[in-house]
Amino acid sequence: MKYFAVFLPMLDEEKSKHYRPDHLSYLEEKSNEGKIFAKGRFTDGTGGLVIYKANDLSEAEEMAKLDPYVAKGARNYEIREWDMVVTKS
Template identity: 55%
Template structure:
């Protein structure tokens, strides 16, 4: 299953401080096959990560262990995502 983590920034100073650890964490999980995609929003107010996990609980644990979440730089909203395979057959 896929799970989308929305990560709005709530403390810009903490975010700047912990961003290198966040990026290293995301990169590590990507190479382990636990992240499908990740990136910032163009308005500079946060970003999104799409986790690949067997359960919501697994995805939640991965998302909650992100350094920017642990350090209170960003909040976390995690939702299961029903990704469709394109093109759709009508």
């Protein structure tokens, strides 16, 4: 399993507010499937980040495109494979 960081920059704030419940429901569904490592909004209001777990880029991109924020034009997306490094304290 690979990790993919999906940045969700704001395109339309009103659409984002409108589709927020659908977006959160979608993320909950993906989380229950074990497909999300982490998620959250940027505190400056410019968008958010979801780190998906997927077999390859095409699977991660498909999940990103099906997010209601993206599908309904509230957010754009930018995706990068992420190589997580864990450090010991």
